[in-house]
Amino acid sequence: MTDSQDLTPAGGTTAGATRAGDGAAVPATDRPAADAPLLEVRDLSVGFRSEDGLVQAVGGISYTVERGKTLGIVGESGSGKSVSSMTLMGLTRTASATIKGQVLFEGRDLLTLSTEELRRIRGNEIAMIFQDPLSSLHPFYRIGDQIIEAVRAHNDVTKKQAKARAVEMLGLVGIPDPGRRVDAYPHEFSGGMRQRVMIAMALANDPKLLIADEPTTALDVTVQKQILELMDRLQRELGTAIVMITHDLGVVAETADDIAVMYAGRIVERAPVRELFSHPRHPYTWGLLRSIPRLDMPRDVELVPVDGRPPSLIGLGDDCSFRARCPYAAGCCRPGMPDLDPVVGAPEHALRCTMPAERRETIWNVLSEGGTPEQAAVAAGIPQTEEVA
Numbered sequence: 308m309t310d311s312q313d314l315t316p317a318g319g320t321t322a323g324a325t326r327a328g329d330g331a332a333v334p335a336t337d338r339p340a341a342d343a344p345l346l347e348v349r350d351l352s353v354g355f356r357s358e359d360g361l362v363q364a365v366g367g368i369s370y371t372v373e374r375g376k377t378l379g380i381v382g383e384s385g386s387g388k389s390v391s392s393m394t395l396m397g398l399t400r401t402a403s404a405t406i407k408g409q410v411l412f413e414g415r416d417l418l419t420l421s422t423e424e425l426r427r428i429r430g431n432e433i434a435m436i437f438q439d440p441l442s443s444l445h446p447f448y449r450i451g452d453q454i455i456e457a458v459r460a461h462n463d464v465t466k467k468q469a470k471a472r473a474v475e476m477l478g479l480v481g482i483p484d485p486g487r488r489v490d491a492y493p494h495e496f497s498g499g500m501r502q503r504v505m506i507a508m509a510l511a512n513d514p515k516l517l518i519a520d521e522p523t524t525a526l527d528v529t530v531q532k533q534i535l536e537l538m539d540r541l542q543r544e545l546g547t548a549i550v551m552i553t554h555d556l557g558v559v560a561e562t563a564d565d566i567a568v569m570y571a572g573r574i575v576e577r578a579p580v581r582e583l584f585s586h587p588r589h590p591y592t593w594g595l596l597r598s599i600p601r602l603d604m605p606r607d608v609e610l611v612p613v614d615g616r617p618p619s620l621i622g623l624g625d626d627c628s629f630r631a632r633c634p635y636a637a638g639c640c641r642p643g644m645p646d647l648d649p650v651v652g653a654p655e656h657a658l659r660c661t662m663p664a665e666r667r668e669t670i671w672n673v674l675s676e677g678g679t680p681e682q683a684a685v686a687a688g689i690p691q692t693e694e695v696a
């Protein structure tokens with residue numbers, strides 16, 4: 308199979324990840340082990356000491372991933388997506404880092420494990436794939452040898468058995484003639500094929516959880532779609548849970564069960580995927596939605612990135628961190644950082660914004676009809692000339 312061949316389309320179920328609230332609002336979910344979620348992140352914060360002060364890269368995030376489900380983590384550059392997921396794998400353990408919270412994987416707190424214990428889990432029970440497959444594949448070693456090494460690092464098998472597994476995995480991810488291509492070098496593959504190899508390597512040890520950090524960003528749109536469909540198909544066949552990290556809400560629209568939107572190191576909105584797309588509630592999520600193409604929008608509607616720049620993560624103030632960029636802030640919000648609270652009437656939907664529900668509805672009605680944030684703000688009676696206090 309090649310990059311241009313058809314693959315099984317996405318399934319798209321709505322199901323249960325991300326139940327708990329953020330930070331102190333996390334309830335103790337001491338479920339029996341068999342019933343426990345695969346991964347439960349509780350109030351995770353990560354800070355780095357720097358010459359300019361403490362960089363609070365992750366400011367207390369909580370989420371849950373159930374077995375076989377996909378959680379999409381979405382946010383723009385610098386919002387803490389990679390730091391939070393690399394911390395799960397012990398990859399931010401440096402002298403300058405302060406890590407707090409809990410990362411319960413099948414009930415075991417990964418933050419308390421030794422580096423050696425974590426190494427045994429990494430690449431075995433939890434696998435990770437990165438944005439740029441060239442930097443993750445060694446250019447001087449054959450594709451097959453790299454997969455063989457990954458298999459033998461965690462399994463007591465012969466080289467021949469590991470090679471058979473490598474060929475099997477390459478076939479599974481759609482590499483044509485895998486028995487021959489297993490001996491190729493990375494530069495002999497296209498970008499899309501290399502990303503398939505990375506997926507094959509990540510899944511070779513049948514992990515329970517796959518963390519995919521921007522797995523398709525470097526690829527063109529057609530190949531990106533094929534890779535996402537491949538991951539979706541493999542997930543259904545192998546039962547792997549996935550944390551899919553991306554800056555593009557469009558990428559997770561088809562593949563995720565639940566979505567967490569991150570801004571400045573915190574989750575600002577979290578909901579099952581259909582709920583998030585039908586009733587998005589946070590002004591930042593509205594901004595992200597305007598930056599992806601939608602089928603029900605006229606083709607000539609211009610896609611716009613969210614105005615303004617993310618705040619510095621050093622000395623982040625006590626108020627809503629989106630306030631400086633929020634078109635609806637004036638006269639609308641209370642001082643202090645809003646909590647991530649469940650939405651009244653939609654308990655699976657959590658939101659970090661104090662805007663009154665009626666005003667939110669008025670604004671979303673205008674935006675969903677294709678109106679601009681300025682038009683939506685006027686409709687909601689938000690004075691346009693007023694300085695944000």
Ligand SMILES: Nc1ncnc2c1ncn2[C@@H]1O[C@H](COP(=O)(O)OP(=O)(O)OP(=O)(O)O)[C@@H](O)[C@H]1O
Nearest residue numbers: 355362364383384385386387388389390391554620
């Ligand atoms: N070792 C470190 N020391 C200091 N600051 C760091 C360190 N690692 C990351 N950061 C900072 O933490 C913040 C979050 O980084 P992170 O890589 O998680 O962002 P991201 O959401 O993955 O962005 P992108 O979409 O660009 O990959 C950034 O401001 C980054 O500069």
Ligand code: SF4
Nearest residue numbers: 627630633640660661
């Ligand atoms: S709390 Fe206020 S400033 Fe923050 S996102 Fe909501 S409306 Fe905007």
Ligand SMILES: [Mg+2]
Nearest residue numbers: 388389390520
């Ligand atoms: Mg990143």
